[in-house]
Amino acid sequence: MSQFGLLRAPGAILFGAGQRHAVGRAARQHGSRALICTDKRLASLPDLAELQQNLKAAGVESLVFDDTQPDVPRECVDRCVEHARGFAPNLVIGIGGGSCIDLAKVTALLLTHGGDLSTYYGEFRVPGPVLPLIAIPTTAGTGSEVTPVAVVSDAERTLKVGISSPHLVAHTAICDPELTYGCPPMLTATVGADALTHAIEAFTALRRAPQSDLADTHVFVGKNVLSDQFALRAIACIAPYLAAAVSDGQNVKARSKLMLGSLLAGLAFGTAGTAAAHAIQYPVGALTHTAHGVGVAALMPYVMEFNRSACTSEFAQIAEAFGVTRAGRSLEKLADTAIEEVASLFASVGIPPTLADLGLPEPKLQWTAEQAMGAARLVKNNPRPLDVDKVLRIVEAAFAGDRSSLRFS
Ligand SMILES: NC(=O)c1ccc[n+]([C@@H]2O[C@H](COP(=O)([O-])OP(=O)(O)OC[C@H]3O[C@@H](n4cnc5c(N)ncnc54)[C@H](O)[C@@H]3O)[C@@H](O)[C@H]2O)c1
Ligand SMILES: [Fe+2]
Missing domain, CATH: 3.40.50.1970 (Rossmann fold)
Known part of the structure; x- marks a missing residue:
């Protein structure tokens, strides 16, 4: 490696x-x-x-x-x-x-x-x-x-x-x-969810061959040993405290953990970059006028399901950063658990579970997939290669709330 x-x-x-x-x-x-x-x-x-x-x-x-x-x-x-x-x-x-x-x-x-x-x-x-x-x-x-x-x-x-x-x-x-401290609950949820997606997408981004000109040819270079340190730590800061900060804005410890987590997530994705969830949010945000954080968070579990086969080990580590114990569980099982944990955390803080809930019009699914492909730096950073048909499958699954259609695809 x-x-x-x-x-x-x-x-x-x-x-x-x-x-x-x-x-x-x-x-x-x-x-x-x-x-x-x-x-x-x-x-x-x-x-x-x-x-x-x-x-x-x-x-x-x-x-x-x-x-x-x-x-x-x-x-x-x-x-x-x-x-x-x-x-x-x-x-x-x-x-x-x-x-x-x-x-x-x-x-x-x-x-x-x-x-x-x-x-x-x-x-x-x-x-x-x-x-x-x-x-x-x-x-x-x-x-x-x-x-x-x-x-x-x-x-x-x-x-x-x-x-x-x-x-x-x-x-x-x-x-x-x-x-x-004054951030209202929905803003806290939205921006905290954005930070968590930054950490997950940075930790699971494509790892590029380490040519000596990599940092000169890419602002966002993909997954690497330094961004990984920040990404995993960010998840461990945000996951256990997001719901607490949303339900009680005066929870000083939760506020501090969220701010530390979002800073660490920024350090991670600032060099590694983000990927498919951020690419697809661009057209979704343009059509639905929903906040950036809401869109990326709604998409994240579907993108994880699609990327699962390329990121089993990373997802297992994400599950552990969520506090899940490894004991007796296979990597595969832990990877499934990570996706479930992310989806249920976002649901618990009020992130809509589907693109239909965000107000995306069904006739615009193909357009959404085509426009997402235009965010080339994000598309190229996804751990599984994407083309417009694959993006469309993610968009359709996220619209219908059907993660299982992406499983083992
Ligand atoms: N440059 C980057 O690295 C990067 C990364 C992710 C997102 N973004 C961009 O950042 C923007 C979103 O930023 P954001 O999510 O922080 O929201 P925002 O800056 O757009 O602010 C949203 C609302 O929250 C209010 N607000 C801000 N702080 C508050 C507080 N403490 N208490 C109460 N209200 C408060 C603002 O007044 C505003 O009304 C988008 O344009 C997104 O594309 C940039
Ligand atoms: Fe973001």
């Missing part, structure tokens, strides 16, 4: 309750003017004023853009860049959910290199370093605080689009679980 490993990560990661108060010192090393990308929700809370005060005490003046829209529409990026240009920031701080952090990433990109955002869509299109970024998540979470990708929506494109480049990795990530 290949022992190749790759880790791309921020220069500093601060984790723990209260660590948001370190932001001033972290920012000061980059200059005296910080642009803050956030949304109206955070702007209405004392947290934002506190953050600005903290920056000011460290000698950093700040300008706030508080109109981040979910899923980062391109016009929102343009407005943020215009808002910031005259201020000439030395660094950009993204504080909020994945949308605010992704907006900070692409704003830093455009303030540094200019041009049209669409010229950066895809992989390795960012020509060099961007303004230093500090990412402070308030959801647990997308992992965007440590990943090399920003996801935006473009009215000229049917599906959301990614900008992937090692230059988009934040300089500093500050993960303070206290910022997530």
